[in-house]
Amino acid sequence: MRRLAQPAYRRPLLWWSGTRLLLVLWATTVLPWFSHGSEIGDVALYRGWAELMQTGTYPVHDTQWQYPPAAALVFLIPQWLTHLGLSYILAFFLFALVADLAVFALLVAHADRNAASDGVPAHLGGVWAWIFGGFAIGPLLLMRYDVIVTALAVGGLLAPARSAKVRCSVRGALLGLGAMVKAWPAGLILGLPPKEYGRRAVIWAVGTAFAVTAGLSFSMSGALSFLGGQSSRGIEVESVLATPFMIAHWFGYPVKVVHQYGSFQISGPGVGAVASFAELLTVLGLGIVLWWRLLRFKPRAWTPALMYDVALTVVLVLVVTSRVLSPQYLIWLLGLVALVFTENAPARRATLLARPAQLVLCCVLITQFEFPLLFGEVMGGQFWGTMLVALRNAVLVLACVLALRALWNSGPADPAVPAEDEAGLARPAAVAQPTHGR
Structure with missing residues (x-):
């Protein structure tokens, strides 16, 4: 955190502080903001779950x-903070704000380390992406717990520690904890370093996930009830798979929007079959990444930048093929995009995914137009709302395809880029690194 006080980082800190102050004022209705009720609803739901969990049971x-x-811990922490005299909603906002600040500080520290390694001024592209991307997402950033999961994932990928072994242990522990909060950080292990350090991180990830799950299972009943919760969900109206149905609705296809399982889903002929197909698409996309890792990946070419590229690719696959695509999912992508942008410094250019990251950032910047501003039109299948979601989804699909292609085509290294060892620690020798996908 001391880095934030340095003159080079004061301007980003001021912009982060100003934009987040506005988000807090909008979230708490000190300043008026459109459709506040749509945003606050989930925090009220979290409060009800936390009150039930204090009795020793999950809301099964x-x-x-x-x-x-x-996830129970995320909901219970604000509940414990209410003993300090805060309301649950305000406590949750502050918890989310701390997670947001943690991501900001991690990105600044990472840019500073890269600058010291490269011998140039810090490249703050990722920091600015997080500042303005988070602001573009709006008060939703503080009204959902996804920023907390993103902080765990970014912290796991960066794993700030001097010792290589400690660094990899921290990386695995944070990714394992993140996976037990909201599943998707588990996919990030596909980009971990090879050999000893990667194995160490995986062991810590699995061990942490098991320990946390075991502890919560002993202290509360119903800890594993989530395993059957996703199977009955349909296609959410904002998802990629829903877009063809919503456009077909303009031409008379019998589709309607219903509220089930906490989201607005589409209902009509063929929807169930496509929902089942979604899981196959997810397996296919992740299978491509796994195939690349097992058969095409060159251990000597591993760098932290490649790990961030793999992370962004994996999460793009998960988001694009998911039956649900809520606006807060873009918070996950934004954190990983910020990491990729940090590696795209003029003196570094270590990332494969600069272009897909730019496409994702464009999608992030229109988030508030899609929700909540035009969400009524989205649910009603009206032109502007449906077209905005369709355009965003098309860009996300394009970014996913480009990311998979760049990863698949990653080739011999560019010796001009400073190399790093398997733990993600800088070393002066110029050895193999991945190039931009050809």
Whole structure:
């Protein structure tokens, strides 16, 4: 955190502080903001779950409960803070704001380390992406717990520690905890370093996930109830798979929007079959990344930048093929995009995914137009709302395809880029690194 006080980082800190102050004022209705009720609803739901969890049970009878066991900690921490005299909603906002600040500080520290390694001024592209991307997402950034999961994922990928072994242990522990909070950080292990350090991180990830799950299972009943929660969900109206149905609705296709399992889903002929097909698409996309890792990946070419590229690719696959694509999912992508942008410094150019990251950032910047501003039109299948979602989804699909292609085509290294060892620690020798996909 001391880095934030340095003159080079004061301007980003001031911009982060100003934009987040506005978000807090909008979130708490000190300043008026459109559709506040649509945003605050989930925090009220979290409060009800936290009150139930204090009695020693998960909300297993609530169809909206579909989260891994460690999500309970995210909801309970604000509840414990209410003993300080705060309301649950304000406590949750502050918790989310601390997670947001943690991501900001991690990105600044990472840019500073890269600058010291390269011998040039810090490249703050990723820091600015997080500042303005988070602001573009709006008060939703503080009104959902996804920023907290993103902080765990970014912290796991950066794993700030001097010792290589400690660094990899921290990386695995944070990714394992993140996976038990909201599943998707588990996919980030596909980009971990090879050999000893990667194995160490995986062991810590699995061990942490098991320990947290075991502890929560002993202390509360229903910890594993989430395993069956996702199977009955349909296609959410904002998802990629819903877009063809919503456009077909203009031409008379019998599709309607219904509220089930905590989201607005589409209902009509063929929807169930496509929902089942979504899981196959997810397996296919992740299978491509796994195939690349097992058969095409060159251990000597591993760098932290490649790990961030793999992370962004994996999460793009998960988001694009998911039956649900809520606006807060873009918070996940934004954190990974910021890491990729940090590696795209003029003196570094270590990333494969500069262009897909730029496409994702464009999608992030229109988030508030899609929700909540035009969400009524989206649910009603009206032109502007449907077209905005369709355009965003098309860009996300394009970014996903480009990311998979760049990863698949990653070739011999560019010796001009400073190399790093398997733990992600800088070393002066110029050895193999991945190039931009050809």
